[in-house]
Every structure is written in C-alpha cells, then in structure tokens.
Amino acid sequence: MTLREPSQMSNKSNFFSSFATAVAELSGRPFTFVAALMLVFVWAVSGPFFDYSETWQLVINTTTTIITFLMVFVLQNSQNRDGKALQAKLDELILTSQAANKFVGIEKLDESELREMSKTLAEKAEHVEEKAEEKSASETSF
CATH class of the missing domain: 1.20.5 (Single alpha-helices involved in coiled-coils or other helix-helix interfaces)
Structure with a gap:
C-alpha cells in the first residue's frame, strides 16, 4: 500500500458522498416524481404500439429494478451520514447541558x-x- 492510496480512497468516498447527496436531494423533489410518473405513462401508452410484447414489459421491469437497486445504496449512504450528523449534534447537546454524559455514545x-x-x-x-x-x-x- 502506498501513501497515496488512503487519499485516493478518501477522494472516492467524498465523490460518492457528494454524488449520493445530490441524487438523494434530486430524487426527493416533486419534479422527479412527476418525471417518473410521465415515463410510466409514456410506457403504458406505448403498449398497444408494441402489442404488449414481452420486450415492452421487460423495458419497464428492468429499468425499475436497476434504479431501485442503485437507489438503495445511494439513499442508505445519505441516511447514514444524516444519522451520524444528528448523533453528533445530540452528543454535543448532552455534553453542554446538565444531562447525564453517560448517554453519549449509547447508539453503540x-x-x-x-x-x-x-x-x-x-x-x-x-x-x-x-x-x-x-x-x-x-x-x-x-
């Protein structure tokens, strides 16, 4: 292992975190929902033109499966970071208040x-x- 590898891993991790944040934010917008709804509508309307063939069905099935599979990892990354940030804030509040410090780190x-x-x-x-x-x-x- 060279000295550059940890920083390369950090850059990859930062890139994925930035990517995951952007995708999670974009996927939560009303516009994204409407766009997905329109794609499903276009797919459904195109059914008669393709005689409702297996290929026609496979397009939506494969597309939604791939998107769902990838979104699990993207959203989990965002949720993990949000959870860690929230936990750090709670720990700070516990430490600066008169609450019992024994609660710091109980998530472990x-x-x-x-x-x-x-x-x-x-x-x-x-x-x-x-x-x-x-x-x-x-x-x-x-």
Missing part, C-alpha cells in the same frame, strides 16, 4: 443494553412526572 450499545437503558429512562420519567404532579398539586393548594 447492543440491543439488550439499549432495552435496559430505555426501561431505566421510562422509570425515571415516571418518577419525574409524579414529582411534577406532586409539586403542581402543592402549589395549587395554597
């Missing part, structure tokens, strides 16, 4: 640890709610 826990932490938080929330109700009741009794 296994399923049973997350369930246990969730159960503990639910119990804590219930306790806090009871205290708030008690405080509210004592303030209104004066």
Whole structure:
C-alpha cells in the first residue's frame, strides 16, 4: 500500500458522498416524481404500439429494478451520514447541558443494553412526572 492510496480512497468516498447527496436531494423533489410518473405513462401508452410484447414489459421491469437497486445504496449512504450528523449534534447537546454524559455514545450499545437503558429512562420519567404532579398539586393548594 502506498501513501497515496488512503487519499485516493478518501477522494472516492467524498465523490460518492457528494454524488449520493445530490441524487438523494434530486430524487426527493416533486419534479422527479412527476418525471417518473410521465415515463410510466409514456410506457403504458406505448403498449398497444408494441402489442404488449414481452420486450415492452421487460423495458419497464428492468429499468425499475436497476434504479431501485442503485437507489438503495445511494439513499442508505445519505441516511447514514444524516444519522451520524444528528448523533453528533445530540452528543454535543448532552455534553453542554446538565444531562447525564453517560448517554453519549449509547447508539453503540447492543440491543439488550439499549432495552435496559430505555426501561431505566421510562422509570425515571415516571418518577419525574409524579414529582411534577406532586409539586403542581402543592402549589395549587395554597
């Protein structure tokens, strides 16, 4: 492995991330939906001209399959980056607030640890709610 390979990998990764972001943004626009709808409409209307042949059916089937397959990877990349960015923001809020810092990085826990932490938080929330109700009741009794 040469010294240039990591930077080349980084450039490829950055290129794919930029590409994935652009495609995800474009695919989420109303215009893209209308364009896809129009293509399906044109395909459907062209059916009688091609006698609804197997080739005619294969065109839409193959096209949609390929697009769907590729979009899975593009959208997953965007979702992964968005999730990491959101997690970093939440971690920053936890660290700068009076919240318990033990919550930083909990996304890396296994399923049973997350369930246990969730159960503990639910119990804590219930306790806090009871205290708030008690405080509210004592303030209104004066």
